[in-house]
Amino acid sequence: MTTLAFYGGVNEIGGNIIFLEDRGTSLLVDFGKSFEQYRKFFNEFHRPNSFRDYWELGLVPRLNVYREDLMKIQGEEKPAATIVSHSHIDHCGYLPFLHPDIKIFCSGQTYKGIKAFEMVSKKSFDTEMTSYTETYDPERKIIFRNMKFPKPTKKDPNREPMYYRTMLQEKIPPKPVERKFERRTKFSIDSIECELYGVDHSIPDACGCIIYTSDATIGYTGDIRFHGPNANKSFYFVERLKEERPDILITEGTRLDEETTLTEEDVRWQSEEIVKSAKGVVFIDFQYRDIYRLNTFKKVAEATGRTLLTSKKHATYWKYFEDYYPHILDNVALFHRRAKTRMRGRAPELEHVSDEEIRSHPERYLIHLTFNDFGKLIDLSPLKGAVMISSVSEPYNEEEEIEAQRIENWLKYFNIQKHHLHSSGHLSGPDFEWMVREVKPKIIFPLHTTQENSIKMKEMFPSQVKCLNLGEKFEMKKGLLNYM
Ligand SMILES: [Zn+2]
Numbered sequence: 341m342t343t344l345a346f347y348g349g350v351n352e353i354g355g356n357i358i359f360l361e362d363r364g365t366s367l368l369v370d371f372g373k374s375f376e377q378y379r380k381f382f383n384e385f386h387r388p389n390s391f392r393d394y395w396e397l398g399l400v401p402r403l404n405v406y407r408e409d410l411m412k413i414q415g416e417e418k419p420a421a422t423i424v425s426h427s428h429i430d431h432c433g434y435l436p437f438l439h440p441d442i443k444i445f446c447s448g449q450t451y452k453g454i455k456a457f458e459m460v461s462k463k464s465f466d467t468e469m470t471s472y473t474e475t476y477d478p479e480r481k482i483i484f485r486n487m488k489f490p491k492p493t494k495k496d497p498n499r500e501p502m503y504y505r506t507m508l509q510e511k512i513p514p515k516p517v518e519r520k521f522e523r524r525t526k527f528s529i530d531s532i533e534c535e536l537y538g539v540d541h542s543i544p545d546a547c548g549c550i551i552y553t554s555d556a557t558i559g560y561t562g563d564i565r566f567h568g569p570n571a572n573k574s575f576y577f578v579e580r581l582k583e584e585r586p587d588i589l590i591t592e593g594t595r596l597d598e599e600t601t602l603t604e605e606d607v608r609w610q611s612e613e614i615v616k617s618a619k620g621v622v623f624i625d626f627q628y629r630d631i632y633r634l635n636t637f638k639k640v641a642e643a644t645g646r647t648l649l650t651s652k653k654h655a656t657y658w659k660y661f662e663d664y665y666p667h668i669l670d671n672v673a674l675f676h677r678r679a680k681t682r683m684r685g686r687a688p689e690l691e692h693v694s695d696e697e698i699r700s701h702p703e704r705y706l707i708h709l710t711f712n713d714f715g716k717l718i719d720l721s722p723l724k725g726a727v728m729i730s731s732v733s734e735p736y737n738e739e740e741e742i743e744a745q746r747i748e749n750w751l752k753y754f755n756i757q758k759h760h761l762h763s764s765g766h767l768s769g770p771d772f773e774w775m776v777r778e779v780k781p782k783i784i785f786p787l788h789t790t791q792e793n794s795i796k797m798k799e800m801f802p803s804q805v806k807c808l809n810l811g812e813k814f815e816m817k818k819g820l821l822n823y824m
C-alpha cells in the first residue's frame with residue numbers, strides 16, 4: 341500500500357511538503373517554508389529564537405524528520421530521502437531542521453542555489469541549509485573556566501583585571517554537520533523509484549518528478565511554466581508524463597486565474613526600447629535569484645552599451661553560478677554600499693563605481709536596485725529623467741501590497757517614471773488546461789495554489805480534481821484512493 345499526505349502548500353502559494361510512504365519506506369517531496377503561516381506570527385523584527393518556536397506554533401509538521409539535537413522524542417522510522425524540486429525557500433526552507441541522515445536529492449544548480457542563498461544570508465539557526473552546528477546540549481560534559489575582565493590587550497598585556505567571571509565551556513565543542521546532497525536525477529529507495537526532470541521556472545534547473553511506488557505512479561510538477569527560456573524542458577516533462585499516464589498528478593496552479601504573460605524575450609526587447617530612449621539614470625528591479633532575468637538584463641546592458649551595477653550581496657550570489665555560467669559577472673560592477681552587508685560569503689572582486697561617476701555619466705549604467713537598497717536613491721539624487729523598470733510579480737497579499745506602496749512612495753518622491761515588465765515563473769490557466777488534457781492523470785491534486793484556484797481546477801476537470809485539506813492522507817491500492 342502507498343500513502344500520500346500533504347503538510348504544506350495546501351490552499352496557499354508555496355510551503356510545499358508532501359509525505360509519501362510505500363511498504364514501510366517513506367520519502368519527503370519538498371520541505372518548504374510557508375511564508376503565509378510564518379507571517380501570522382513573525383515579521384522581520386520579531387523572528388523565531390529557536391526551532392521550538394517553529395514547532396510550538398505549528399509552523400513545521402508533526403513528522404519524524406528532525407535533527408535529534410532539536411527534537412528529543414522521535415517515533416517511528418525516519419524517511420530515507422527528500423526530493424527538493426528547486427531552491428526557492430517555499431520548497432526547501434525547512435532543510436535547516438532536517439535530520440542529517442536523510443539524503444537530499446536535487447539538481448546540480450538547485451544545490452548551488454541553496455548554497456549561494458545560505459552564503460548571502462545572515463547567520464542564523466534557520467538559514468543553515470547545507471551544514472549546521474548542533475545546538476547546545478546541557479547533558480554534554482562542561483568545564484568551568486575563570487576569565488579575567490577586562491582582558492589584557494596587546495598594548496597592555498599586564499592589565500590588571502577588575503573582576504573574574506566563571507564561564508561555561510563545552511568539553512567537546514560541537515562540530516559542523518554537513519548535509520548529504522545527492523545531485524542525481526534518477527534513483528530508487530527500496531520499492532520507490534524516482535525520476536527528476538528539468539522544468540522551466542524562474543530559477544535555474546528547477547525539476548518536476550515522476551515517482552513509481554508499488555501501487556501508484558505519481559507525477560509532481562513542482563513550480564512550472566511553459567513560456568520561459570527553458571520551455572522545451574517543461575514540454576519534454578509533459579511528454580514523459582503522457583507516456584507514463586500517472587495515477588496522480590500533483591500540480592501547481594499559482595496563476596490559474598491568468599491567461600497570458602510576457603515572455604522573457606518580451607521583457608528583453610521592451611526593456612531595450614525603454615533604456616534606449618532614457619534621458620537619465622535607469623534602474624531595474626528584479627529577483628536576484630532569477631538567473632534568466634539577470635541574463636535578460638545583461639543582454640539589455642550589452643545592447644545599449646551600459647554596465648550593470650548591483651549590490652555586493654547580489655554579486656556574491658551570482659558568483660556561485662560561475663561553474664554553470666562562466667560569464668555571469670562580465671560587465672557587472674558594484675555601486676557603493678550604504679551599510680555593512682551581513683552575510684556568510686565573501687564578495688567577488690569587482691570594480692566599485694562611485695556615486696559621482698553615476699551622477700555625471702548616467703548613460704553608462706543600468707542599476708539593479710531592489711527595495712532594500714533604495715537608500716541609493718538619496719545618494720544619487722538629484723535624479724533627472726530617471727526611470728525604473730520593475731520586473732517583479734504583482735503583489736498578491738496584503739503585506740506585499742504595503743511594500744509595493746512603499747516602493748511607489750519612493751519613486752514618486754524622486755520623480756522616477758515606472759514601467760512594469762515581468763514574465764512570470766508559473767504556468768497560466770490555459771497552459772494548465774492543456775497540460776492536463778495531454779497527461780490525462782486519473783487524479784489531480786492542486787498544490788501551491790489558492791483555494792479559489794483549486795475550486796476553479798475542480799470546475800474544469802470535475803471527475804479528476806480532488807481539492808485538498810491540510811494534513812489529509814490518502815491510501816492507494818493499485819492506483820485507487822480511499823475516498824473514491
Ligand atoms: Zn513555489
Ligand SMILES: [Zn+2]
Pocket residue numbers: 426428541543563765
Ligand atoms: Zn518556485
